[in-house]
Amino acid sequence: MSEAIEKTTLIGKSITKPDAPDKSNGRTRYINDMVLPRMLIGKIKRSDRAHAKVLSIDTSKAAAVPGIQAIVTADDTPMVGVGVTKDNPPLKKDIVLSMRDELVAVAGETEEAVDKALALIEIEYEDLPAIFDPAEALEEGAHQMHDDKPGNLSLGYQTVHGDIKQAEKDSDHVLDEVYDVHYVTHVCMGPGCVIADFDTHGKLTMYTQTQYPYNYKMDLAPSLGMHPGDIRVIQPPVGGAFGSKLDVYPFEPIAVFLAKKTRRPVKVIFSREEEFSASPTRQPARFHIRAGVKNDGTLTFRDVDALLNNGSHTSWGATTPFVMMRTFTGHFRVPDVEFRSRAAYTNMPYAGSFRGYGNVQATYVTATVMDKLAEAVNMDPISFRLMNAQKAGEITPQNSKLEECLLGECIETVAEKTNFLEQYNAFKAEQDSPGRYKKGIGIATSFHNAGGAKIHKSDGCGTVIMLDDYARATVITGASEIGQGIDAVLTQIVAEELGIPTENITLVNNDSAIGPWDVGVHASRTTFIAGNSAKRAARKARDQILDAAAQRSNVAADDLDLRGGSVVQNDNGVPVMKIDSLLRKMHFAGEDAELVITHDYYEPPSEPEGDNHVGDISAAYSHGAYVAEVTVDTWTGVVKLNKMTAVQDVGRVVNKLGIEGQMEGGIAFGIGYGLTEEMIIEGGEIKNPNFRDYKVMTAPEAPELEFHFIENDDPDGPFGAKGIAELPTIIPAPAIANAVYNAIGIRFNNPPLTPEKVARAIVDKQAAKVAAE
Amino acid sequence: MMIEYENYVAATSVAEATKTLAEGNATVVAGGTDLMVQTAASGRGANTTLLNIRRISDLRGVALDGGRVTIGALTTITDLLTDGVVADAASILADTANRFASNQIRNMATVGGNICNASPAGDMIIPLLVLDADVELSAWRDGAVTTRAVALNEFFTGPGKCVKTEDELLTSISFNRPAEGFVGQFGKTGPRPALEISMVSVGVGGIVDNGGLTNARVVYGAVAPTPIRAAKTEAALEGLSLNEASIQSVLDVADSEVNPISDVRASDWYRRHLVRVMTQEVLQNVANG
């Protein structure tokens, strides 16, 4: 017999994403590059008023442009809304509620012809009073935006635990502050794009960027007056999504209306300006927080009022309090907590889901409030947090079960790795001494679901695995690949179970007619949920193979293992037979013939929220503690982030390269949120819809990054892994804000900390000091 | 927005290019880093003919002749970073190039394009004003190429506007090699170290003498409709021995001389603030040698 094969593992190794080579050498054909035969280009004429009556729309000149094949308005559509509360008809009639509102759509042979036609559409408006501030929208007598939404109220949330009145009496210090967090957007490299194509039976194929292909059909169908079963969803490669493709947005049904009218495939693709102005934003909010502490450092209560600018229509942004409240109630041990939120309709853009989902906003508040409370009781930022950190086995007021709580370990590790307290004290002592450049160090921590989130009836994912005669595996998963790297992780997991090389695995996950159901890419769930499903399906295939091998050898299945393409004896690694020849024997066995085709549907052991938003909604939770080190130029106000040290509880690293990529990308989002990114919106109009004036981080200012992954297998995670995707976006901004405070003694309750904002605060502080003297 | 040009001309000589311009309705493209962005966004620059001048090889490069430095209009920002004459005679140009855009843009962007775009925030204009540069404009008139020289200081008339007429091509920029003891400093601010349109830019130059500057030049970008030479600030600086107090007095003059606006990039307050701190920075650098 041939030589023994040692047991090795792929888990924790760095695996290159299968799509990476094509993406880096320009071979990938993104949806934006796709051309179907006879395909037309569709474009949208939007409102140029924030709030107005539409008196007339004249498309006669546009229709006369050579090459124009169809023009549609609301009159040609069922007028059924899309979006989370279905309040957003794809084409608007009579009234426009924001600058992005869709009024007319045109399809033509070329982009030039369609541009010409759009410019010739004449629309008459009568302006109505516009409201941009959510507080104003809630005032009595404010203009009503939607007939069925009295008082301009969109969604509201409330959760109440304990007695905050009593807790306040028991507090030695109470902090009472208001925060305003801003608008940012996803800035996907590939702008919004969809192609709609009907066959002669009236069945629709959607080529889309969606990150939730199965429920997408259900959400899209009513706006088209179609049955969801008649829609097939194809997902070509996309240039980023980050949550922005988790809902149906008007341009998608609009492409369908145009395709239906012309009986030709129609592609709608956003310009970069539209990508800024007509795709969803991150939810902005105003938080009023009151938080108490005892002199000994014990947290007593938190009371939070959140006012959300809903914008003109409702997408996932208005539901982000669902995640915000878990942080306000459950991050650190706070016995008595209340959280209330209201989202108010205004004539502003609307927010969608965005990596971090409300927790980026909530953690900006909690992490800076923790710093302020520590100072109020004269404790250092580390001991104060450690003293209030939950321990394993504790349960939060909303019933998140912290079975493996590693918050304390994260804090201790990051403090030690950065020599935190020594640096902190030294910088603090330097705050008021002369000198242009001031250094600072700051810590922030976070708490997030890392085992999915049961917000839908199922949080599950299905997988089908097929092995061919050559021991090549096809893995069909419901999980979408939107750049996050699930293709690599699933390949790795299946290869690990089946003892075959990763390059012998083909992943299929881009066609709703082939793949089994999955709820979608969100909630940092895919490695955990799709990973478990793939692992379980692979385990079934493995069992089938081992049983067959046992029948064909003298060794019991339990004593066999799959390694390096062979069935081997578990104890000594001696090969018994090749997997591929075994598979052929199984296949060509006459009446006993069998193929190895397995499937699995995994539903995580989490529970939906009940009354008062109580429920263990995720199968796992993760904590992180990050430290930012900054230099503030006190003259220009420029904050330079020198280093970010991140300690994250990850359960177990599956793909090392993948997790590091997620950390780097997520931190870049977080830095942009904290320092430079901001949509400037005046009168409902976005004033910086371009990369020149909307400042995303670029390579030269990327800080030094240091990662420490705390690995402590999650009992339910695949190979012990927890989710990661959103987690690194959550902490950087408040860590930076706390570091800036350490450097210059100024707090900012309104990110981003732009040079102008910082410079102004420094000048004001100096002026106040002079005035006091 | 898509723009359709009817004609495309890739000229290989100044004569061919100026003849095309004389026929009218032509837009010049050099590196295209301003033009392509502007036409895509707003249709600005749209015309019947697109005139590519990048194949006129005579217009690229830096020469030193008889004490005068001449920079061809098609010299790229990257060229300035690597050119020996620039390093030796006018390193402020290389310092500025080093703060300009990104490597990719620097490879395409030309000095002539930066000037003709006439942005109040155009970076290369600042050091060229410090160096008292002239521009050479060429046109096809009466059957031949004719040229005229215009002081850069008199070239700009407003945002995106200059005295160059539609039939003129900017062919070169020239200035006297600065005298012994000249120092020039450029400063620029934005939240990012690269790919940043200046919120404010500042250029200071002069001959170091006795802890101060003679023949002082002070130039600001993005604080007025055009890049400006700050004459009063120059006068205040002339021969002044630089120390903390005297620098403050110069800053007060500078503050009175600029008239910035508020826009999406910065408020007028912040631009004024930057004028002060950035001028302070370059003057301190001069004072400290």
Ligand SMILES: Cc1cc2nc3c(=O)[nH]c(=O)nc-3n(C[C@H](O)[C@H](O)[C@H](O)COP(=O)(O)OP(=O)(O)OC[C@H]3O[C@@H](n4cnc5c(N)ncnc54)[C@H](O)[C@@H]3O)c2cc1C
């Ligand atoms: C990402 C990015 C970053 C940038 N960063 C900076 C920066 O940091 N600093 C900065 O100053 N600018 C910056 N710019 C703007 C631009 O790159 C510069 O202004 C550049 O120098 C323009 O040169 P060009 O050759 O590309 O000009 P083009 O775009 O080819 O032309 C600009 C204008 O000048 C005209 N023109 C060009 N050459 C001539 C000529 N010889 N005679 C007559 N007319 C002419 C054209 O018709 C056009 O109107 C940036 C641009 C981009 C896209």
